[in-house]
Amino acid sequence: MAGKEVAAVEIVDLVKEYPSSFRRKMYRAVDEVSLRIEQGEVYGLIGPNGSGKSTTMKALLGLVAPTSGLCKVFGCDSMKVDARQHVGFLPENPYFYKHQTAEETLKFYGRLCGMRGKQLAMRIDALIELVSLQDARKRRLGGYSKGMLQRVGLAQAMIQEPQLLVLDEPTAGVDPVGSRQIRNLIFQLKEQGVTVFLCSHLLEQVQEVCDTVGIIFNGKMVQQGSLSELTSVDSHTEILVEDMDEATLAKVREVIEQGGGELLASGAPRRSLENLFIEIANQCGEEAR
Amino acid sequence: MSKIGFISATRISVIAGHTFTQLVRMKVFYFLVVFAVIVLASQFVDMSTLGAVKAVEQNLRVMKGAGFFAMNMFSVILALSATALLLPKDIEDRTLYTILCKPVPRLDYLIGKLLGVVALVTVGLLVMDGLFCLILNIRVEAMVAEQADLLTRMGRSAEVIESHAAAIREQGVTWSLQAGVIAVLLKAIVVASIALLVSTFSTSTIFTIIITVVVVLIGLIQAEARDYFLQQQSLGMSSPMLEMTRWISLLFPDFKLLGIEDGVINGERVSWSLLGRVSLAGVLYAAIYTVLSWFVFRRKEL
Ligand SMILES: Nc1ncnc2c1ncn2[C@@H]1O[C@H](COP(=O)(O)OP(=O)(O)O)[C@@H](O)[C@H]1O
Ligand SMILES: [Mg+2]
Numbered sequence: 050m051a052g053k054e055v056a057a058v059e060i061v062d063l064v065k066e067y068p069s070s071f072r073r074k075m076y077r078a079v080d081e082v083s084l085r086i087e088q089g090e091v092y093g094l095i096g097p098n099g100s101g102k103s104t105t106m107k108a109l110l111g112l113v114a115p116t117s118g119l120c121k122v123f124g125c126d127s128m129k130v131d132a133r134q135h136v137g138f139l140p141e142n143p144y145f146y147k148h149q150t151a152e153e154t155l156k157f158y159g160r161l162c163g164m165r166g167k168q169l170a171m172r173i174d175a176l177i178e179l180v181s182l183q184d185a186r187k188r189r190l191g192g193y194s195k196g197m198l199q200r201v202g203l204a205q206a207m208i209q210e211p212q213l214l215v216l217d218e219p220t221a222g223v224d225p226v227g228s229r230q231i232r233n234l235i236f237q238l239k240e241q242g243v244t245v246f247l248c249s250h251l252l253e254q255v256q257e258v259c260d261t262v263g264i265i266f267n268g269k270m271v272q273q274g275s276l277s278e279l280t281s282v283d284s285h286t287e288i289l290v291e292d293m294d295e296a297t298l299a300k301v302r303e304v305i306e307q308g309g310g311e312l313l314a315s316g317a318p319r320r321s322l323e324n325l326f327i328e329i330a331n332q333c334g335e336e337a338r
Numbered sequence: 339m340s341k342i343g344f345i346s347a348t349r350i351s352v353i354a355g356h357t358f359t360q361l362v363r364m365k366v367f368y369f370l371v372v373f374a375v376i377v378l379a380s381q382f383v384d385m386s387t388l389g390a391v392k393a394v395e396q397n398l399r400v401m402k403g404a405g406f407f408a409m410n411m412f413s414v415i416l417a418l419s420a421t422a423l424l425l426p427k428d429i430e431d432r433t434l435y436t437i438l439c440k441p442v443p444r445l446d447y448l449i450g451k452l453l454g455v456v457a458l459v460t461v462g463l464l465v466m467d468g469l470f471c472l473i474l475n476i477r478v479e480a481m482v483a484e485q486a487d488l489l490t491r492m493g494r495s496a497e498v499i500e501s502h503a504a505a506i507r508e509q510g511v512t513w514s515l516q517a518g519v520i521a522v523l524l525k526a527i528v529v530a531s532i533a534l535l536v537s538t539f540s541t542s543t544i545f546t547i548i549i550t551v552v553v554v555l556i557g558l559i560q561a562e563a564r565d566y567f568l569q570q571q572s573l574g575m576s577s578p579m580l581e582m583t584r585w586i587s588l589l590f591p592d593f594k595l596l597g598i599e600d601g602v603i604n605g606e607r608v609s610w611s612l613l614g615r616v617s618l619a620g621v622l623y624a625a626i627y628t629v630l631s632w633f634v635f636r637r638k639e640l
Contacts, residue, residue: 107435107640110435110438110439111438111439112435112438112439112639112640113639113640114639130442133439133440133441133442134441136439138435138436138439140432140436142432144432144433145433146356146360146433148359148360148363148364149359157356158436158437158440160348160349160352161349161353161437161440161442162440162441163349202436205436209440
């Protein structure tokens with residue numbers, strides 16, 4: 050891609066209407082959404098169920114035609130087949146051919162992308178290891194659990210080493226350990242310079258991995274910006290201390306009040322249930338080994 | 339960025355091969371057992387040859403008729419149900435998302451699916467054809483031996499016996515018979531392409547099957563209907579139906595163009611030029627329906 054950096058994703062005034070059974074009115078699933086994702090960025094789209102996240106992604110991949118507006122992937126119109134060369138997509142609740150094994154599935158998608166031979170075989174090995182499906186690679190997908198299918202879906206999306214990954218609810222139905230793995234994977238991809246566009250209704254996860262966040266409600270983009278911009282409360286400052294006794298705390302309070310501030314809260318920080326669960330799971334995993 | 343070609347043989351063959359394995363793993367080939375039973379059963383229909391060559395020929399005709407009927411039915415049912423199942427299943431399971439979000443043009447996808455079904459029908463038909471020819475040949479040779487025995491006892495010359503044997507073999511396994519099987523395959527391909535077209539806009543498998551069956555039935559009788567109304571007109575009774583049959587012939591396939599088995603069953607020779615014409619007609623029909631499918635499917639919302 051020569052010339053100046055094009056945005057990885059550019060969506061301009063996207064409108065998508067579906068016919069509704071309700072008389073002849075059209076139902077607006079996506080209402081004038083615009084967003085831009087620079088190369089190498091991790092963008093999270095959050096919103097409740099039915100707010101138009103999946104529809105936006107499908108329009109970006111040319112699976113549905115926009116009613117109006119424009120979607121571009123690396124400067125190429127989404128409705129063209131060429132736009133799909135450098136994109137990997139993980140659909141919501143992915144479902145693959147039950148009669149195939151994980152290996153065959155990846156081979157099939159790799160060959161659709163024009164890969165073959167040794168290069169493809171090596172890529173498949175690497176991906177299967179990456180999503181830790183080594184033990185199940187020769188089993189038919191009919192017997193896979195939800196989380197395993199999700200991982201096959203991820204591997205399939207990454208088969209041709211795309212520069213952009215579009216992940217629709219990547220952690221839906223996956224247990225916390227699995228979703229932690231997916232999160233780590235996204236970090237890894239980000240280091241490699243891959244652009245990631247994900248959507249979720251699980252706020253914590255988006256918060257952990259995304260540089261930029263867009264909040265979508267009823268098809269409308271409500272707010273958009275970098276994560277720190279959106280979540281910092283300007284007038285507050287957080288201090289985290291280890292091993293402090295009551296006396297020191299009283300002194301700190303004094304110092305703060307002298308400076309004209311006010312100590313709002315103190316106490317042991319709560320770890321999230323998710324963190325606790327993962328810690329225990331890790332411990333059990335180590336003991337088992 | 340390199341351009342993606344419109345039609346790529348590799349991509350199509352990947353999808354076709356995948357479709358073929360999918361269908362094989364759905365165990366569709368079990369139906370071949372039923373076919374074997376039918377062909378074997380037709381063997382036992384009226385074994386009394388009672389000397390006359392005419393009766394011998396009649397026997398073989400019955401057997402060939404049954405064989406072709408079974409091959410026609412099975413290949414059409416296979417083509418129809420396989421095609422009608424595949425596309426809705428891909429949409430329902432959303433496997434289509436993961437395919438079409440790869441650089442795969444929708445036309446390639448459709449052609450690949452169709453060719454996968456065609457490969458399946460071809461393999462099934464090859465097996466049926468092999469089985470059918472084997473049994474037919476055993477029967478023919480048994481009859482030749484029986485006739486030779488009879489004629490020798492009647493004291494006929496070797497030439498007479500030889501010509502009788504040739505006449506019987508003419509009704510047995512011939513190249514023309516194989517041409518008839520090709521015509522059966524062509525019909526199945528056309529049926530599959532119609533089912534593909536219907537399934538691009540239908541919402542359920544059952545709807546696809548019903549509509550396709552209706553189209554095929556219209557295709558089977560339209561030539562007769564046209565002839566009938568033409569005859570009526572020549573008798574001075576003009577009817578709007580004639581105009582309608584003209585329109586129908588534009589939209590629906592004329593399966594009579596593809597039917598050469600009747601002649602084959604009667605032991606007629608099929609010329610190369612006839613086989614060529616029939617093949618061309620079949621492929622053309624399939625191509626037209628595939629292009630129409632693409633027209634519908636191109637803009638389909640998934
Ligand atoms: N094919 C469709 N036909 C009609 N309505 C649809 C279709 N797909 C989605 N919708 C509607 O569009 C809205 C947005 O859906 P979606 O993008 O899947 O939401 P999200 O992914 O944010 O949960 C929903 O109200 C849904 O009912
Ligand atoms: Mg969704």
